[in-house]
Amino acid sequence: MELLRDWDAWQRRIGAVPRATATYTTNLYALRDQIEDWCAAGRLHTLSTERAVLLLRADRGFHRIHHVARDLPALADALGALPAGTYTSDLVGQGGQLEDVCAAYSANGFAVHTVLQRMTRVGGLGADHDGEATVAAPGEAAEVVVLLERLLDRFAEPVPEVAALQREAHDGRLLIVRRDGVIAGMLLYEIKGRMAHLRLWHVDDNARGLGVGRRLMRSFLARCAQVQVQRLVLWVIGDNARSVAIYRHYGFVPDGLLDRIMIRHEGAHR
Amino acid sequence: MSTVVEILTQIRPEFDFSQSSDFFEDGMLDSFDLVTLVSELDKAYGISIDGLQIVPENFQNVAAIEALLSRNGVVP
Structure with a gap:
C-alpha cells in the first residue's frame, strides 16, 4: 500500500488502468474536491495491480475501499492482494450488474453488512412552517x-x-x-x-x-x-421500515439505487 | 441516435439541461449521475470514455460533453 499525496498522483494511478472494454468497473463516486481533502488529511492509500487500483480511505479503525478495475477478474485479483485488516466497500447500483460486483468481493472474504436504498423527492416545495430547529x-x-x-x-x-x-x-x-x-x-x-x-x-x-x-x-x-x-435525496437502511415510512410521509420515494455495504473483518480471510 | 440533452433528460427528467452552464454547481447532476451518464454515453455512441476523462469538467454542460465526445471520435 502506498500513501496517496495528491490528485495528480491519483490521476496517474487511474490512467494506468486500461478502460477498453464495457466491463470496466468502479465504485469511486467522490469528486476531485473530496479526494483532495482526503489526501490533505493523509487518509488515502492506494494498492495497484496491473489492471486495477484500490483507493483505501482510513476511517475509525478500518478502511473504506473504492475500486477502479478493468473488469471483474481484475477487481478480484486486486482484492486478493489486500493486507490483513478490516475493510468495507460501498457498492452502488441496480440489478444484476451490482450482483456481479458483489460476487467479486464475496470471493475475497467479504460479506454483506447492510443495504442502503436511496430515496428521492422531486418537485418544488410549497411554503411551510419552519420547524424552528x-x-x-x-x-x-x-x-x-x-x-x-x-x-x-x-x-x-x-x-x-x-x-x-x-x-x-x-x-x-x-x-x-x-x-x-x-x-x-x-x-x-x-x-x-x-x-x-x-x-x-x-x-x-x-x-x-x-x-x-x-x-x-x-x-x-x-x-x-x-x-x-427541486430534488432532495437521502440514503436509508433498506430494511428499516420505520424510517422508510417516515421518509415516505415527507414525500420521498425509493428511486431504485441501492448501496450494498460489503465488509471483511480483520482475520476473516486467508 | 439520442442527443446529449435527451440522454441527460432521461437521467434527470426534472431539469432543463439546456439552461445551465454547470450541471454540478446547479445541482442537476451528482457524482452517481456522472457514472450513469458515462455508461449511457458509452452505449449511445459506441465508445469507451477513458477513466482519466471522467472528471466533472468534461460533463459540466452540453458543450463540454460534446467536446468530450468529439475527442472520442464522435460527432454529436
Missing part, C-alpha cells in the same frame, strides 16, 4: 459527534470528524434541537444549486415521539424551499 454553533459540533457515535452503525454511516462538523455548523448546515439542555436530535444537510442532500437525521432514543424529528425536518424543508430546491 436551531442552527448549531461550531462549538456544539463535538456534542453532536458524541450523539452520533452512540446512534450510528459506523460501517454503514460514517461519523463525521469534529472539525468537519464544525465547518458544517459554521456554514449553517447543521441543525439541532435541544431538550433540557441536551442535544436530542440533529440534521445535517447540503444544498447545491437545485439539489439538496439530507446527509444525517437522527433523534436520540429517549427523545423519540416528542416531535424533535419533525421540527428538524420541517426546518430543513423550509430552507430548501427558500432556495427553490
